[in-house]
Amino acid sequence: MDDFLGNEVSEESLEEQDSGVWLAVGDLMSGLxxxxxxxxxxxxxxxxxxxxxxxxxxxxxxxxxxxxxxxGIVLN
Known part of the structure; x- marks a missing residue:
């Protein structure tokens, strides 16, 4: 049971880290x-x-x- 909760927490922290990366990429794309x-x-x-x-x-x-x-004078 403890392993299940540990995996869930680690997956959430990975998602939070990924969201920061995607925010940075989104900012770069909007600047471009x-x-x-x-x-x-x-x-x-x-x-x-x-x-x-x-x-x-x-x-x-x-x-x-x-x-x-x-x-109407033309000069040569």
Whole structure:
């Protein structure tokens, strides 16, 4: 009977030790998730900025040049 209670106590202490390890692993995983979330947000913001720059460049390059309203003098 004493061995039965001794095994039960030792199993409970092992579970308590394992739960501490799993808490640490969970904290590391949540930190890693935050890192990748912030990385995703930063890359998304840069892609939006580059997309706007490309759109402005295409818009400027595809529009015909405006005619000047000067005197019409051409210099050689």
């Amino acid at each position: 998730l935050m890192f990748f979330a912030l990385l995703f947000i930063a890359v998304s913001a840069q892609l939006v900025e580059y997309d706007n720059i490309i759109k402005k460049f295409l818009q400027l390059s595809l529009t015909p040049p405006r005619k000047s309203r000067g005197l």
